[in-house]
Amino acid sequence: MRKRSFLALGLLLFARSVAPNSANVEGGAGRSESGRLIADARPADDTIGTYGGRLVVPLRSEPKTLNPVLAADNYSRDVIWRTMGDLIHINRFTQQTESALALSWQVSRDGRRYTLQLRPDLKFSDGHAADADDVIFSFEVYLDAKVNSPQRDLLVVGGKPIEVRKIDAHTVEFDLSQPYGAGERIFDSIAILPRHLLEPGYRAGKFSEMWGVNARPIQIAGLGPFKLKEFVLGQRVVLEKNPYYWKQDRSGNTLPYLSEIIFVFIPSADSEVLRFQSGDVDLETRLNAQNFSLLGEKGAQLVDGGSSLEYSFLCFNQNDLRGRSLPEVSQRQEWFAQKNFRQAVSLAIDRQALVRLVYKNRAEALWGNVTPGIKLWRDAALPAPARSLDKARELLRAAGFRISTSSDGTPVLYDSHNQPVNFTLATSSSNAERVKMAALIQADLQELGMRVQVVPLEFRALLDRVFQTYDYDACLMSLASGDADPTADINVWRSNGAQHLWHLGESKPASTWESEVDVLLDQQLITTDTAERRRVYNRVQEIIAENAPVVFLVSPHMLAAAKPGLGNFRPAVMEPPTLWNADVLYWKK
């Protein structure tokens, strides 16, 4: 089964990753009141807003496309998904699914068939009615290999594309070739497209040219709360309220409250903060801890959303280097391949110092592959061993290493061939947090006698070494799960995963534990019982923690800020953290 995990390295392009989950026999449903449908699963403290006003939001880079099927980067998605709608949506706050364009859904007992009932009277933002034909068309486009949508893999279950069938104008049936553990999460972020606007171009083979950044607003329509008003290249994107948006607040008022959202392009985090402080922008997402503290002095609404879905780790190069001329790296791989060595490194790292000095206590120390931000799947029983240099030394001695003292009184670690242990630690030079972490780890490992040389590299040069040339010893990186579901990270933990960073391109599992992880991951993919799936995934976490293929370090908090008057500002750890509920954001009068 091909699974996708849109994991972003370093830059944390939180592309959404959907994974099937817990396909219970009966699905959720919206509620009906006074003939209109009301959004459900809203946090209880969403307040009734007032209409009007505009929200100015910084965007680190301008969108590369306005086409939801083709968008692969976060910046494009941040804009596009304010204008689009999906059938079933993952509530970014609760991390659970809720009904969206689909009013209700049913899952067959074998977990392979989903029957979705669309809301009546749906209209695109150009006023054209939306129905099952638009759904069929949308899935046809997403599944078209020629279109090459980054989300296509998601819709290929058990090696076969999902089959979509129209039952009537408001009912659609989806057949999967095998049960899908994450269930209806598969429908999140699959945009329902306006067939009347896109089908002619699609049939003519010009889909990839449609809804580019030069498209006119009149050519674009969606089922989201906003619609495109203006795109000034290099400057801003302006969205305006969609008068046909289907959702209402609990008092029956139509949403959204805001009249406009304006995305302005600001290339650096520090510039964003300056613009926020000067009042030019209203919102700040993905703040670092240092800037977060600064904004605290300015009276902004600050939200520390707790552990995010991002986790940083130290990864040793365990790739197969046969056929590559990297003798020095090969020699060090003898150390990296030893579990004791990796565990000793893990025990020697002072994670609390990383949390305190690098993240100003706005991060969580990490010993496993699931961050505390993934509330539903983290194995709370996972051990969190305290830093212990003595235990680390024991492990190293047991593996044949020897610690001696140099002439200047510092410890030096030697391997069984009497070679001093030294290696390089590469990291992204543009990420201040990671460079700082590397300096701390360097000092920690020096206490074991390991000589670590920190090498900050330009980010693309780092990726090239990690993914292409394998010319590195160890690297310090981050990944961000695209979804709060185990399937989101499957490409990292499966032995043949595209992001199996420490050993890429394994034709078969390199160890018995990796083999076991593969089996368990496949098992959780088709397990529809949540409790059983959790048990299976807990075992995956235990195996990974025990074997330490990478040394987990910290998970930074999701930090965001907004101007004081912004109502219903409730950042979530899933992407997009601050605009996921753009339809209920409002300015307090």
Place this chain on the structure above:
Amino acid sequence: MNAKIKIGVAIALLGCHLFILFPGFFAPYNPIEQNRDFPYRPPELPRLRDAAGNWHVRPFIYAATGDDAGTPARQAAVPIHFFVSGARYQIAGSLHSRYHLFGTENGARVFLLGTDELGRDQLSRLLYGARISLFAGILATALSLAIGLAVGTFAGYYGGVAGAAVVRVADFFIALPWIYLLLAVRAFLPLRLGAGWSFAVIVIVLGFIGWARQARIVRSVVLAARERGFVRAARGFGASDFYLLRRHVVPQTFGVLLTQATILIPQYVIAETTLSFFGLGMSEPHASIGNLLSALQHYDVLVSYWWMYVPAVVLVPLCLGYSAVASAVHDRFGKAYL
């Protein structure tokens, strides 16, 4: 600026170099030692009068302490002693010593210039970092001038197509966008570059970047020199090119070279700063003025921790000092040959 002031500046500059030459003695701590309980500790100056208004003969400080959250808090006064034993350091690469100019005797920390984000003593890092930056500047200057002298003399003395070609190559070098090229080159260099190699790379890079301008200057001096009467007379008496160059032509470039050296050194110190600022120079945990200043790339540091600017402030008198010396050297030697 009159001569006495220039001499005074030159002596001050020399003293500054001696100070930087022995950072281990003047620096109270090892520059890479982390004091994790004291991140961004502000500078603590020695005092003679305590909070109760009592005067002390021996200078003291309120020692840095940290609570569990790493927040510094004041404690009892700790006297500062001179010539104390502390962290071991090397002198001139071979001798070892533990004696430092000042420190405390109870293990309390004195951070005269505060600490950085990892609690490393900024004074110690500044002294060690200035040594790296300054010596990189001096060695790179020597390299630039050596290449510039050789190439410029050749182009100026022999002229012709070869000379013109050399000039065009020099122009090409001057026009290259070096910072961008270096960023690209770093990606292909081996990862395992120790501190010594990093230093060598800085020196070589700076030296090679700067030769072109020197070559053009030397060429112009040589062009004038080779046509001087005594040079032509010597040539008329059958002197060889080598003799003429060694005895009459090259010596005429020395004044210009000396002036250029005093101009180039501060320029290269700043260039090293730029390279390290962009992560192309000394890497963690070693200090240079450039990587000390690179912390200022971050907005929070820029607005919150004023003592992180000190390395930049130190550069100003250093560069002004060299400028004064350059002026004096030019007055003494440069004009004689131009």
